[in-house]
Each structure stands twice: as structure tokens, then as C-alpha cells.
Amino acid sequence: MIEAHFGESPPFSIGVEEELMVLDAETLLLAPRAAELIAAAEGSRLPGTLKGELFASALELNTDVCGSPDEAAEALLELRAGAARLAAERGLRLAAAGSHPISRPEDEEIADEPRYAEFVAYAGVSARRQGVSGLHVHVGMPSADACFHALEGVLPWLPVVLALSANSPYVAGGETGMQSSRAEVLAQLPRSGAPPAFASYADWEAFVGRFARLGIGADYTRFWWDIRPHPKFGTLEIRMPDQPTALAVTVGLTHALRDLCARVLDQPAPSNDPAARGIYQQNRWAAARFGLEAELIHPDGESTARASELAAEIAGDRLDTSRTEAERQLEVGRADGLEAVCADLVVRTLG
DSSP states (O other): OOOOOTTSSOTTOEEEEEEEEEEETTTOSBOSOHHHHHHHHTTOOOSEEEEEOSBTTEEEEEEOOBSSHHHHHHHHHHHHHHHHHHHHTTTEEEEOSSBOSSSOGGGSOBOSOHHHHHHHHHHTHHHHTOOBOBEEEEEEOSSHHHHHHHHHHHGGGHHHHHHHHOOBOEETTEEOSOSBHHHHHHTTSSSEESOOOOSSHHHHHHHHHHHHHTTSOSSGGGOEESEEEETTTTEEEEOOSBOOSSHHHHHHHHHHHHHHHHHHHTSOOOOOOTHHHHHHHHHHHHHHHHGGGOEEEOTTSSOEEEHHHHHHHHHTTSSOSSOOHHHHHHHHHHHHOHHHHHHHHHHHHHO
């Protein structure tokens, strides 16, 4: 049995993880110095923590448990500002986006931790390509069964969330032709994309336990699905969005995901339909390729709709459903070059 803490925090409480990039202030290229910022933040009174990631240039901002998306927004504003201040004192800048427009991921330094060295040895080039950044939103769940119910109900909407958040059109100095190249890069990992169509939370638990028993995946955090239960925190962890640049987009997505979880739990549990995973895969690709212009199969499986139309159903008036941040990057890059894109990301990260 996996240790679980569902129901120990209020239902639909929020925890947010943002993955930011540490840049050299002069070149605006990735700088492998996140560990310096983490060390400098120790003992500070920030409303959360700074953590490292696979790449030494990646800085993760984690809020504490928050009672609402608005409370999480206040924490993230302070975390971004505090981290940026520490960076500036060291000749560094921070940028939030799904990928760095210029730096080549395979050339970047891996963080000096045994677990990351082990992962790179196992996953090889697919690990070295993971120089991408995402937004992870944890939503508190009242029980394990409710978590599984919410997972299956939210899953069909995740391609819409991806379309809304698309913010990684460049990799290694070139246009990729994808609005979210991050989604494509993540798909290269083992145990990625949508989780299998389990019959119950207990089935998920048994599946994860089998991998651990066979020595393939140490625990459920080694499953890099777009959405997964996180029993240690008592949450459903939604990992689909690209990392937004504007904090307002992070806040809007957090509201949308929290409300979506509440909505699906008010409805009957979805039927177990393995064929739905095929629809999900098609929609995931289309959203990554075309963003809000993607033509998606409706989550009900019976019609098609533009991603922007479906986005309006879950975003309300909190998010712009006509234009992605990826489109802004492309406009700036085509007009003024990729250094201008990097500069724009730095400014808007603090804006």
C-alpha cells in the first residue's frame, strides 16, 4: 500500500509548482546556477520553497498549501519576485516559458544529484532533451476514490489546457513548427502521456507497485504522465500545461483546473473506455501543434470543435482564448530575433 494523505487538507486546496529558467544577465542564455539561488533562499520567509530540477539551470518555485487559487497567486508573485531579486544580485535573470528559445538542451549541465545521474544513465538522450519547463497544479482530494474519479473526468480536457498554455515554439535556436514543443519532448520519456485506463485507484496502486517490485520505477513519481495521483500530498497532480510567462496565465490556469476538478466530481464517474485514450492522444498532438487553432474531438467524443471554443468553456473570462503565448514568442522572434524573445520573456516574467 502506498502511503496516502487524501482528505487531510481541505478539498480543492491548491499547491502550484512553476519551473523557471536561470539565465546569464548579459547573454540571456541558460546558466547552470540554480543551486546558488536555492542556497541563498534558505532561511528566507518566502511563502514556499525554491528547488532544483534535472538541469542545473532550472529553478522550481513551490507554493505552500493554499486555500484558493488567489492565495496561490499571491504566493507565486512573492516567490517570483524573491527569486528574481536573488538572481539579480548574482548577475542572473529568470525567465518563465516552456522552453529556452536558443540554448540547446543536450549541451546543458545536469544537476549534481545521484538521482539525476541515474535517470540520465537510464533514459539517455531522451533525458538530455528534457530542457523544457511546465506548470504543475496540485488539487486537494477528499479521498483516493475521488482522486481517481477526478483524474478520469479531467483527462479528456487536458489537451484543451495544453492548447491554452502553449508556450514553447522554439528549441535550440529554431522554430519547431509546434506551439508546444515541450509536449512533444515529454512524450519521449518512458511512462509519459496519458496513464492507462485503470478500473480503479486500487488498480493504479497495483500497477505502480508492480513496476517498483520489478525494479523499473522506484515509485509513482517516476511515472511522468500528464496527470497522476499524488497520495503523499493527498492531491491530484495536473502536469499538462507549458510553463506560462505571464503570472496571470498561471493564475487563470490554476482557477480553471481547480474548477474543472470540482465540476467533474459533481458528475457521475466516467465509464472506463480504453478507446478514449486514442482520442486523447490525437487531441494532445493537435493541441501541441496548433494551439488554440487546433480542431479537437470534443471530450464527449461525439463532435469536433476548435480548441479556442472548448477553452472558453473552462477558462471563463480569466484567460485569453484567442491567442497563445507561443504566438507572441513567434511574432517577436520573426520581427526582432531570438535574443529579443529572451528579453521579452525576462520582462514579462516579472511583469
